[in-house]
Amino acid sequence: MKFGILYTPISLEHRPDGYHPENPGRLKRAVEGLKKAGLWKNVIEPEAVQEKELLRVHDGEYVELVKELGRSFDYLDPDTYVSPGTFNAARHAFGAVKKAVELVLDEKGLYLALVRPPGHHAGRKGRAFNAPTLGFCIFNNAAYAAKLLEGLTGKALVIDFDAHHGNGTQEILWNDSDVVHIDLHERDIYPGSGYEYEIGGKGAEGTKVNIPMPHYSGDDDYIYAWNEVVLPIVAQFKPDVIIVSAGFDGFHGDGLTTLRLSEVFYAYAGTTLARYPLTVVLEGGYSVGLEKGLPAFMAGYLSKERLEVPVHPSFETLNTVERIKEILGEWWEF
Ligand SMILES: [Zn+2]
Numbered sequence: 001m002k003f004g005i006l007y008t009p010i011s012l013e014h015r016p017d018g019y020h021p022e023n024p025g026r027l028k029r030a031v032e033g034l035k036k037a038g039l040w041k042n043v044i045e046p047e048a049v050q051e052k053e054l055l056r057v058h059d060g061e062y063v064e065l066v067k068e069l070g071r072s073f074d075y076l077d078p079d080t081y082v083s084p085g086t087f088n089a090a091r092h093a094f095g096a097v098k099k100a101v102e103l104v105l106d107e108k109g110l111y112l113a114l115v116r117p118p119g120h121h122a123g124r125k126g127r128a129f130n131a132p133t134l135g136f137c138i139f140n141n142a143a144y145a146a147k148l149l150e151g152l153t154g155k156a157l158v159i160d161f162d163a164h165h166g167n168g169t170q171e172i173l174w175n176d177s178d179v180v181h182i183d184l185h186e187r188d189i190y191p192g193s194g195y196e197y198e199i200g201g202k203g204a205e206g207t208k209v210n211i212p213m214p215h216y217s218g219d220d221d222y223i224y225a226w227n228e229v230v231l232p233i234v235a236q237f238k239p240d241v242i243i244v245s246a247g248f249d250g251f252h253g254d255g256l257t258t259l260r261l262s263e264v265f266y267a268y269a270g271t272t273l274a275r276y277p278l279t280v281v282l283e284g285g286y287s288v289g290l291e292k293g294l295p296a297f298m299a300g301y302l303s304k305e306r307l308e309v310p311v312h313p314s315f316e317t318l319n320t321v322e323r324i325k326e327i328l329g330e331w332w333e334f
């Protein structure tokens with residue numbers, strides 16, 4: 001199985017001026033976790049993309065704003081800082097994604113873009129839909145992967161399992177009927193979107209799939225939704241490449257949400273995708289999720305073992321999944 005990690009220490013140069021959950025220590029924890037699991041290998045240093053690549057997913061004015069604010073230290077909004085190292089780190093994040101996409105097309109297997117700053121809340125002009133802030137994100141790495149793949153191959157599918165809704169990705173791909181975007185996240189938290197009835201713009205209906213999970217959901221709930229909604233859509237769409245917007249803030253105790261996922265869900269998710277080439281892009285995850293969830297997902301994928309996990313989802317999860325099937329049954333068979 002081909003496998004590689006795109007990583008550069010330049011990602012650490014995007015730094016807060018004081019405590020902030022999105023800080024360089026996150027990548028250090030992720031690297032430690034991968035090392036412990038014996039997965040810190042085939043590390044490739046990506047180059048930065050040229051500025052014009054950013055315009056494939058963002059407006060010029062927004063790109064200029066980020067660049068301008070980063071001349072010193074500043075904030076795009078109360079959640080999201082820009083430091084002097086941000087713009088360069090972000091251009092390298094796009095470079096990591098680009099390299100991961102090229103490698104996955106050539107070699108199949110799994111390529112991880114282990115990057116900061118994260119991206120899935122970043123819309124074309126910054127804040128996406130009615131989100132209050134950019135939620136620590138600068139440029140949308142996963143949407144860039146989707147746009148690259150669209151230019152190179154037929155079918156890309158994005159799965160975002162970060163605990164928060166990938167509203168920026170959804171906004172950028174909203175009217176794009178060629179890219180399927182499936183998003184599992186905790187319901188009714190930041191950024192306030194990602195409901196079942198958000199299914200894509202005119203002409204792209206059914207290509208955007210939102211799975212807003214109940215508070216306190218655990219492995220059983222997530223695996224159930226994964227089996228009932230995610231896997232049937234993946235099997236019917238038959239993507240050439242799957243882009244995983246991989247956030248690990250749903251891990252129990254990671255800190256920002258009420259979700260209670262463990263290695264079991266992430267490993268299971270990995271095993272079920274083993275047949276597909278994967279470009280994995282790091283999103284959130286602020287502590288233990290990076291150390292344990294990320295390696296579990298990677299190891300699951302690489303093991304190729306199909307786990308059979310009996311699940312007992314909550315009543316609320318059963319209801320959520322039922323509603324989604326009703327709404328999306330017009331486009332997908334469940
Ligand atoms: Zn998140």
